[in-house]
Amino acid sequence: MHRLGLDEVWLLVSPGNPLKPRRGMATLAERFASCVALIDDARLRPTAIEARLHTRYTIDTLRALRRRFPRVCFVWLMGADSLESFTRWRFWLEITRTVPFAVVPRPGYNRQALASRSALRLRPFRIPLRSAQGLACMAPPAWVFLPAPQKDISATSIRNARRNRRHRQKTTGRQGRTAQAAHDEDPG
Numbered sequence: 286m287h288r289l290g291l292d293e294v295w296l297l298v299s300p301g302n303p304l305k306p307r308r309g310m311a312t313l314a315e316r317f318a319s320c321v322a323l324i325d326d327a328r329l330r331p332t333a334i335e336a337r338l339h340t341r342y343t344i345d346t347l348r349a350l351r352r353r354f355p356r357v358c359f360v361w362l363m364g365a366d367s368l369e370s371f372t373r374w375r376f377w378l379e380i381t382r383t384v385p386f387a388v389v390p391r392p393g394y395n396r397q398a399l400a401s402r403s404a405l406r407l408r409p410f411r412i413p414l415r416s417a418q419g420l421a422c423m424a425p426p427a428w429v430f431l432p433a434p435q436k437d438i439s440a441t442s443i444r445n446a447r448r449n450r451r452h453r454q455k456t457t458g459r460q461g462r463t464a465q466a467a468h469d470e471d472p473g
């Protein structure tokens with residue numbers, strides 16, 4: 286937020302990424318509540334606006350946001366993994382012509398992302414870090430790669446950890462009941 290000179294960051298809790306299976310995914314309400322619980326800065330705003338706008342694809346969300354907030358200068362924020370897969374997004378070039386965007390690094394993806402087809406195609410529009418403060422006001426296409434501290438976490442690993450914890454709790458619960466049953470049969 287500071288380095289891009291943004292007033293706020295909206296955390297879009299997605300009704301469902303079009304490229305991802307829904308299996309194992311918490312409900313929108315649960316994911317929204319998790320997001321709210323993480324926030325300790327009023328300028329970070331969790332929003333489920335894609336559900337209200339009935340948009341699923343980013344291009345539709347951005348067009349709708351621009352219609353609804355014509356005076357706001359939006360910047361699309363995404364991780365390096367998204368830059369790498371960007372060419373698979375619906376109308377990805379149109380996205381880059383709709384709003385400027387910034388890419389934050391993610392362990393294991395940065396080199397491939399910067400060498401990806403999308404990065405090469407968009408190379409003429411990449412701005413230097415020293416101009417990042419002005420990105421929001423630039424005419425798209427314009428983008429920046431923002432060096433930042435990196436964290437090797439993913440939604441998939443969080444989902445897996447949660448599933449394993451639940452599995453362990455269930456197994457422990459079953460073992461507890463088995464011991465109780467044995468005690469009931471032979472209390473002595």
Ligand SMILES: Nc1ncnc2c1ncn2[C@@H]1O[C@H](COP(=O)(O)OP(=O)(O)OP(=O)(O)O)[C@@H](O)[C@H]1O
Pocket residue numbers: 362363364365366367389390391392436437438439440441442
């Ligand atoms: N560890 C991370 N570092 C940088 N960016 C991230 C990181 N995790 C997620 N992002 C970015 O946050 C946005 C939302 O990602 P999402 O919530 O789908 O998490 P994910 O870990 O990519 O999901 P999954 O593991 O299911 O593929 C994307 O733009 C993604 O690039």
Ligand SMILES: O=C(O)c1ccc[n+]([C@@H]2O[C@H](COP(=O)([O-])O)[C@@H](O)[C@H]2O)c1
Pocket residue numbers: 297299301302303304305341342343344367373374375
């Ligand atoms: O519009 C698309 O085609 C598209 C394809 C993949 C991802 N997105 C959006 O990118 C955001 C993060 O996606 P992901 O892959 O990290 O879950 C989320 O808002 C998705 O809806 C959008």
